[in-house]
Structures are given as structure tokens and as C-alpha cells.
Amino acid sequence: KPSAAPFVPAKHTLTVIREALPTCKGCDLYQHAIQVVPGRGANHAPLMLVGEQPGDQEDLQGLPFVGPAGNVLRKALAEVGIADGDIFMTNAVKHFKFVQRGKLRLHQNPRMSEITACKPWLLAELDAVKPKLVLCLGASAAKSLLGGTFGLMRDRGKVLSTPFAEHVMATIHPSAVLRAPNDEMRHTLYEHLRNDLLAAYQFAM
Numbered sequence: 001k002p003s004a005a006p007f008v009p010a011k012h013t014l015t016v017i018r019e020a021l022p023t024c025k026g027c028d029l030y031q032h033a034i035q036v037v038p039g040r041g042a043n044h045a046p047l048m049l050v051g052e053q054p055g056d057q058e059d060l061q062g063l064p065f066v067g068p069a070g071n072v073l074r075k076a077l078a079e080v081g082i083a084d085g086d087i088f089m090t091n092a093v094k095h096f097k098f099v100q101r102g103k104l105r106l107h108q109n110p111r112m113s114e115i116t117a118c119k120p121w122l123l124a125e126l127d128a129v130k131p132k133l134v135l136c137l138g139a140s141a142a143k144s145l146l147g148g149t150f151g152l153m154r155d156r157g158k159v160l161s162t163p164f165a166e167h168v169m170a171t172i173h174p175s176a177v178l179r180a181p182n183d184e185m186r187h188t189l190y191e192h193l194r195n196d197l198l199a200a201y202q203f204a205m
């Protein structure tokens with residue numbers, strides 16, 4: 001079974017993790033992505049945000065949440081009053097998965113096997129940051145920490161306990177806001193995201 005475990009160092013500091021990540025061949029995704037994208041943020045942030053995987057922009061820049069979904073997320077964080085120093089942002093999967101369509105690189109959802117393969121990196125980051133609360137953004141991150149049967153729309157916003165982190169919450173992914181079919185849905189989904197960010201922040205602080 002594919003796993004990042006052989007590539008994850010024993011010492012879990014953010015610096016050591018960041019230096020080891022580019023060596024990872026734990027699954028096949030490293031073959032097509034430009035680079036691995038480590039988590040970024042405050043060293044011992046009380047709140048850790050976990051997205052799905054880097055997108056096109058993140059893969060180009062090597063930084064998480066710097067593309068369109070990141071813009072939605074940062075707008076919501078600012079409106080809620082969450083400062084950069086309070087959060088650490090990372091992804092459940094550390095390489096961009098895509099299909100090439102002409103000049104475009106179209107995002108593909110990671111498989112459960114890829115999420116599982118990459119999980120040792122996420123657990124190492126968790127161990128380094130030791131946040132009070134982990135907020136999973138979207139179904140892929142929720143699958144990693146809350147299991148494959150987690151119902152995002154049913155259980156979003158609830159503080160749950162897991163073997164990997166004592167306090168885990170899930171909410172919608174900021175890209176769901178961008179994909180909403182109409183303005184009303186977009187507004188509703190954005191409100192969900194903002195409300196859950198606020199609840200997570202209040203719990204974590």
C-alpha cells in the first residue's frame with residue numbers, strides 16, 4: 001500500500017518536516033506536480049486548518065492557499081478577525097493532483113488511498129504544531145482525520161474527538177463557495193464557512 005511513512009522523519013519540527021517533504025515518493029502524485037507544498041503558519045498556532053491538496057497556483061508557488069480558494073478563505077478569516085499568528089494552514093495531501101487539458105491543469109479529487117498515504121505528513125505537522133483545534137476544510141480533509149463515512153453537511157461545525165487530535169471540526173471547503181451554482185447558494189455556503197471558522201476560533205482561543 002502506498003505510504004509516506006518511510007519518508008517522514010522521526011523528529012517532528014516544522015523545519016525538519018519541510019526539509020524532508022521534497023523527498024517523498026510515498027504515492028505517485030509527486031511524479032506530475034511541480035513541487036510539494038508544506039504547511040505554513042505560526043509554530044504553535046491554536047488553530048490548524050487542513051485543506052484538501054494544493055491547487056494550480058499553490059503548486060506553482062509552493063505555498064498553501066494562494067489561489068482562488070485561498071482568496072475566499074483569507075476573506076472569511078479577515079471578516080471573522082482571525083490573525084495569521086493564530087493559525088497554521090496545511091493540506092491532507094501535499095501534492096497537486098490534476099489532469100492536463102490543453103494549457104489548463106484541472107484539479108482532481110484525491111483517492112482515499114492517496115489521502116491515507118499522505119496522512120503521516122499531516123500527523124507529523126499536527127505533532128509539531130499541537131493545535132487546540134483542527135478545522136478540516138472539505139470532505140477530503142475530513143476523510144483523513146474523521147474517516148471515510150463522515151457526513152460533512154450533517155456534522156459540520158461540531159467539535160469531535162479523534163485518535164489523532166483531541167478536537168477536530170469540519171466545514172465546507174472554500175472552493176465549494178466558488179463552485180456554487182447561484183448567488184443564493186454561494187451566500188449560504190460562505191456563511192457556513194464563516195460561522196464555522198468563528199466557532200473553531202472561539203473554541204481554540
Ligand code: URA
Binds near residue numbers: 066067
Ligand atoms: N485548496 C486546498 O485545499 N488547499 C490549498 O492549499 C489550496 C486550495
